[in-house]
Amino acid sequence: MAAGLAFALGGLALALGATAVLAQTWPTRPVRVIVPNATSGLPDIAARLVAVRLADALGQQVLVENRPGAGGTIGTAAAAKAAPDGHTLLAVFDSHATNPHLFRNLPYDTLADFQPISLLVRGPLILVVHPGLGPTSVEELIALARAKPGAINFASVGPGSPARLLMELLQIEAGMAVTNIAYKGAGLALADLVGGQVDAMFATVPSIRPHWRSGRLRALAITSAQRSVIAPGVPAMSEFFAGFTAESWVGMLAPAKTPPDIVAKLNAEVEKILAQPETKERFSDQGLDTVGGAPALLDAWIRAEMERWGKVIRAQKITLE
Numbered sequence: 001m002a003a004g005l006a007f008a009l010g011g012l013a014l015a016l017g018a019t020a021v022l023a024q025t026w027p028t029r030p031v032r033v034i035v036p037n038a039t040s041g042l043p044d045i046a047a048r049l050v051a052v053r054l055a056d057a058l059g060q061q062v063l064v065e066n067r068p069g070a071g072g073t074i075g076t077a078a079a080a081k082a083a084p085d086g087h088t089l090l091a092v093f094d095s096h097a098t099n100p101h102l103f104r105n106l107p108y109d110t111l112a113d114f115q116p117i118s119l120l121v122r123g124p125l126i127l128v129v130h131p132g133l134g135p136t137s138v139e140e141l142i143a144l145a146r147a148k149p150g151a152i153n154f155a156s157v158g159p160g161s162p163a164r165l166l167m168e169l170l171q172i173e174a175g176m177a178v179t180n181i182a183y184k185g186a187g188l189a190l191a192d193l194v195g196g197q198v199d200a201m202f203a204t205v206p207s208i209r210p211h212w213r214s215g216r217l218r219a220l221a222i223t224s225a226q227r228s229v230i231a232p233g234v235p236a237m238s239e240f241f242a243g244f245t246a247e248s249w250v251g252m253l254a255p256a257k258t259p260p261d262i263v264a265k266l267n268a269e270v271e272k273i274l275a276q277p278e279t280k281e282r283f284s285d286q287g288l289d290t291v292g293g294a295p296a297l298l299d300a301w302i303r304a305e306m307e308r309w310g311k312v313i314r315a316q317k318i319t320l321e
Contacts, residue, residue, distance in 0.1 A: 045286065046121050080109075111303070116295040118270045118274075125247075131216070138240050156180055206286045223237050
């Protein structure tokens, strides 16, 4: 029995030794960050800003690889199948938490196939309308929608996008009905909103800021918990409906079974990057706050987002369109 214990302890020591060696030698080649969305989107912007600084910290290139398609599931599946050796990472955003409720057969397990690294950034959205619609407040918009069910056209970008889900949540909270107009990209939706082809939209702060300031769009409310300095004078949605808060977000994951020491190293380096004043300023210009925190915080965030938006998707019977 003593011999067996000695053998087991010896095996454990070898395993720990191997992990320690891995920690000392990693990374041995460039690290890639898969972004399962197109360039210039929120996860792409966040991944590229962090990648530049992470490369300096690791002493290896950190390359961003965009693999868009199928609502972000193609790139996410590729990351899930990658070797769990710390050389492949994944930058995800809102759709990562909503896709399990929209796709019947995902080619990966949203929770089991990934190891959280860190929540990178979060930022609120703004409810904007075309001035020609008429309403100058959330109350007036609701009154119009109730008086003319289905007459107001809301732009959205995909069934699991924040624009769509916040529109659906507003319908639930306000007891009103609007018409969803789906677009393949936020740029197309915003162009039609500015042009008056659609009436309203929940959009990110940087995307609407120039149009709002020029008067081409009217901002009615922001989805932060309280009023925000990034949208002076704009009320919070929670002032009209308690708990009506939402944020777009980006998180960094690794394939499941990535060694704990590598996860810890990545988390620590990302935390340092997000704490840098220059990083905070760059993200602040995009209407985003840096977050950071332990891997467990990102795990809890994803689970909470899955539960919250799953209820909205089921209640409104949202499907892939």
